[in-house]
Amino acid sequence: MSDESRMSNIELEAPASPLQALQSIGSAMSFVRSDSVELVSRDTEFGRIEIRALMEGTGHALLERRYASRGYRLSRSADVTLGAYWEGRLVSTLGLRRDAGNLAADQSFPAEMAGMRQQGWQLCEFTRLAADPDGPSKLVLARLFHLAYLHAAHHWGAEFLVIEVNPRHTAFYRRMLDFQPHGEERMHRSVGAPAVLMSLSLNYVESKVRKHGGTLNEGEHRSRTLYSYGFSPKEEPALLSKLADVYGYDA
Secondary structure (H helix, E strand, O other), X not given: OOHHHHHOOOOEXXXXXXXXXXXXXXXXXXXXXXXXXXXXXXXXXXXXXXXXXXXOOOOHHHHHHHHHHOOOOOOOOOOEEEEXXXXXXXXXXXXXXXXXXXXXXXXXXXXXXXXXXXXXXXXXXXXXXXXXXXXOHHHHHHHHHHHHHHHHHHOOOOXXXXXXXXXXXXXXXXXXXXXXXXXXXXXXXXXXXXXXXXXXXXXXXXXXXXXXXXXXXXXXXXXXXXXXXOOOHHHHHHHHHHHHHHHOOOO
């Protein structure tokens, strides 16, 4: 089975958190511009892809339906939510949470989270990732992840990203994004599914972006890392400027 086919079933935050799912959305959501602000758009061989900042509540009903259909409970809302539109419909979402001493991962992994903070790590959490399996999932995931990383690192000053991943998918996140596990499998209390806590240094992400970002030609569909599907380092200043305009901080 290829990485692309695996991705349509990936679930996060066990399954509802940090790159929160790549769980199937199935039904399309209408493209309502009043509910979002464009961050970047590209015409690709797959069609037009736009990454947008979603306003509060956009996509929430869609996520609730998908989680309920799998017997999961939807965890608390994100501080920032990004959405990817493909040919005018919402096909993927990704949420970010800023650490104020009480992230969702603290419920199931309190000792591990406390240990990270004791090392002086500035943390953030990725959550609520969902993607339509009919869309260009690797490209969408990589670009959502890239913009979320830029926001977390440059706006919040985050140094490490934490996620809660369904145990079935830890190998994917280690292989494609280099996440590292912390501790043993636990039951995710708010979602009601097994979870593994994983983390990733955002300084390490920066180094991988500089090496691989934007290097995969559109006609190529296989890579050992998702970083090659993301934006190039040369595109980052414009992306940071747009994020600053939308969210109100210095680029």
